[in-house]
Amino acid sequence: MVFSKKFQFVIPFFLFMLHLHASTAQNIGGYWFAGSGFPASSINSTLFTHLFFAFADINVTTYRVTISSSNSVPLSSFTQTVQQKNPSVKTLLSIGGGASNPSIFSAMASQPSSRKSFIDSAIQLARSNNLHGIDVDWEYPSTPSDMQNFGQLVTELRTSVVIEARDSGKSALLLSAAVFRSSNYYSLNFPAKAMNDSFDFLNLMTYDFHGPNWFPNRTAPPAALYFQTNSGAYQVGGDQGISSWIAAGVSPRKIALGIPYYGYAWRLRNASNNGLYAPANGSAFGGDGSMGYNQIRAFVSQNGARCVYNSTVVTDYCSSGTTWIGYDDVQSVTAKVNYCKSRGLFGHFVWHVGADNNWALSQTAYNTWKM
Template structure:
């Protein structure tokens, strides 16, 4: 019996290593589907993706178990079966948290061994019972030194639990991914990069929301530029800068997926004749935070005869009509970013969110990333 248990463990570990190698040998095209987008999962063209993230499950702030709301229960339980009808090989992950979740709940959960265990065990159980292939952690964001330390501990404990659960159940090990800040430091606080690299299969870097009219109201700017200029007088940040920081922190390129937004932000120009990047502006063009899905932006262009411009230096698109100016990613910038991921040996890219595409124009551009390359661990 002892020999049998040891043999089973060796076999399980070997299968885990094969799974890990396989997951990192394929370049991924990830897409988040937001249950409240108004677009059903059945509408997703899953043939254009390798991984789909079903967003979002919640965390109970009292006992720290992961839950799925009653309004999302049926959508989530059928998600994998639904998207695999068009693409039987697509992998699905249950995403927990998101930008609207309370970061203090994550912080409290990660601070104690018992609450971490409650979260991890319930997340695994929910993923299994709803037929997902993995779990995605979207904590926005760890923001204190203790948060960073605890996130590292949490990451390692989650990986250990996944290995143990797969060994005990005889099922393939679940994937583990996370959505993280644009760079490896959160406003000078270093993320636990070593623990993350050791624990996660996929690290989705949110390379967007660099600028928007609510927090950058006085000048237009690229919401998700790949590169940046040093002479514009604007706050400088770029996707390449963030990706390089993660690599410098010791995270393997073959764990990193760069985020591409299927949305942009609309500013109100002070003068419609001054309509380039960094033009004087007066906040949001349409109220709220000024965000617009790509499909809404294309409708605006069509209805208003807006002029569209691609800036190859920053790798961003923008359009304008009258005093409305919108910064976003279009086919040119998406193609350039996909090539950037390929040329820099990244695991791939992901998008937020699939329902905002326009007749799958952006996703078809990203589909050129679907190919196999040798495993590289750097």
């Protein structure tokens, strides 16, 4: 980057825009993707402040942000559709996701020219489809150079967004990122200062801690807020991750806690031993054992499952026969939203809105914020 007189003008304007973007808590985000089979027109957008269109892709040759042909029409109408019920809801284009190839992100971020291609095309795609922001979902930077390049990318992204807003006369695009639960990715530190300075908020993926494919021998909470020592499970919790990001220098008012609208099903070894950390034998239904919240509630209803809320780690679980499911229900969602309030966080977000059950979780979260 050439540090010209033009760039010298950017610095005070950059700080001014960061001040404008400083937000109070009680922000509720929700991810939606066209492939879910859940139409955008069915989203109860009155229960959200931010909605994310998932996902845009990165071209492996040009490093431009692109949208698939199947997603182009839903994207073009996304903002208009969700604002019919809530005119003030903000929409963001999420780029990447768990199914994307992290090596493409790595290659893109490694060179100034490819970073510029990514940034310019992301801004253009968001603007041309009337979205209010960009969400970067790189899962995950996994080398020291990746982390350094990620910091450079987000700094240049913020600068470009500020310049584009100045030149267009429009409000600056919002910038967010979906990030690992902790400020370090298996001993590699994220560029926390650059991220705090550049992003309006960070969506912490505080879920997928345990599942039957990678923790097959015991039941465990997939998205616990706190961990229980001496449980035999991997000791990880959402509070631990949030505290690490704050300790790394990210403002609590830029942190959103992730809440999954899905859980995981284990097969119990003994139907009578059906609590947390009970002996298990992998997935109850094959695959990775994941189930949407609406599917879980249907299972409970159809099987008369016994449901329990554990306030120590903050999780819900249910069991019927040898099937055991760990998930978030209204009790754990209420506790997590109250936690966000008590810590002065930006808010929370959910993956994904189409898996709710008659908006039970979303309405609970919304009502809890308003209490």
